[in-house]
Amino acid sequence: MGGFVAFPLIMGGFVALAFWGLERGYDPAAWGAGLTVLNFFVILGAEQLLPRNPDMNVFRDRQSLNDIGHGLLLATLARPVGGALSVATLGLLAGFRQQWGLGTLWPASASLPVQFALALVLWTFSDYWIHRSLHSFDRLWWFHAVHHDTPQMHILKSGRLHFGEEIFNAVLKPVPLLLLGAPPEVMVGVGLWIVFDGNLVHSNIDQRFPSWAHYFVPTVQLHNLHHAQDRRHQDSNYSGSTAVWDVVFGTFSHPDRNPLGPLGIENNPVPPGFVAQLAFPFRRERRAQGTAETT
Ligand SMILES: [Zn+2]
Numbered sequence: 001m002g003g004f005v006a007f008p009l010i011m012g013g014f015v016a017l018a019f020w021g022l023e024r025g026y027d028p029a030a031w032g033a034g035l036t037v038l039n040f041f042v043i044l045g046a047e048q049l050l051p052r053n054p055d056m057n058v059f060r061d062r063q064s065l066n067d068i069g070h071g072l073l074l075a076t077l078a079r080p081v082g083g084a085l086s087v088a089t090l091g092l093l094a095g096f097r098q099q100w101g102l103g104t105l106w107p108a109s110a111s112l113p114v115q116f117a118l119a120l121v122l123w124t125f126s127d128y129w130i131h132r133s134l135h136s137f138d139r140l141w142w143f144h145a146v147h148h149d150t151p152q153m154h155i156l157k158s159g160r161l162h163f164g165e166e167i168f169n170a171v172l173k174p175v176p177l178l179l180l181g182a183p184p185e186v187m188v189g190v191g192l193w194i195v196f197d198g199n200l201v202h203s204n205i206d207q208r209f210p211s212w213a214h215y216f217v218p219t220v221q222l223h224n225l226h227h228a229q230d231r232r233h234q235d236s237n238y239s240g241s242t243a244v245w246d247v248v249f250g251t252f253s254h255p256d257r258n259p260l261g262p263l264g265i266e267n268n269p270v271p272p273g274f275v276a277q278l279a280f281p282f283r284r285e286r287r288a289q290g291t292a293e294t295t
């Protein structure tokens with residue numbers, strides 16, 4: 001029973017809180033930061049009370065400190081730099097927006113939930129293709145491998161991204177929304193949704209779903225398959241937010257029909273040290289070991 005309510009309770013509760021604050025006109029940046037911190041601790045606590053796999057735990061994983069290091073770099077360096085570059089890109093795009101009449105396309109007078117739903121459709125589309133490109137091109141995969149190399153799944157893995165990958169993500173993913181002129185509160189709403197579902201799909205909370213739900217909601221089972229060593233599964237379920245694009249573009253693996261094997265990367269070439277992990281995508285001789293063929 002507990003497992004079936006974990007996702008609706010946590011995801012639904014935080015989405016409701018996000019809307020409540022944004023509708024009331026709270027400062028999006030401060031409200032967003034507060035909810036992000038609260039979400040982290042709620043999920044960390046739920047992992048201890050209702051663990052999915054007793055062998056996985058933040059406090060016993062030797063990579064946890066590295067995860068925190070990657071997460072801090074992401075928050076203090078990659079996202080601000082990526083965001084600034086994205087805004088700079090937007091400056092370049094502003095001319096095109098005017099020229100193509102895109103700036104007036106966004107339905108700014110629609111209610112916040114409607115605007116948000118539209119934003120999510122566009123965001124998950126670009127998220128899908130950017131994530132798929134990280135798996136399809138070797139040079140990008142070496143950055144993304146730092147996220148995939150771990151056999152453990154828990155809340156800290158959500159922020160375990162090489163800062164280079166996160167700059168790539170932060171620059172490109174918002175472009176369709178910025179191009180269409182989505183307002184800041186919608187951008188913040190989407191950003192929070194990504195944090196909430198990213199944390200839940202990596203968490204070690206016992207979350208259960210009826211079989212059909214895997215087609216519609218971001219389930220931990222879908223994302224665990226994506227973290228499987230088996231390449232057929234690793235190169236599937238790219239979208240962490242909805243399975244719709246994976247179904248449309250033929251990369252969907254249903255968790256009930258595909259048993260989950262070991263997680264991580266076979267012959268893992270990613271080094272265990274933090275600094276070595278940062279340097280890894282830039283070092284040709286290390287990358288040549290292990291799984292050189294990733295496409
Ligand atoms: Zn991936």
Ligand SMILES: [Zn+2]
Pocket residue numbers: 147202223227
């Ligand atoms: Zn992941």
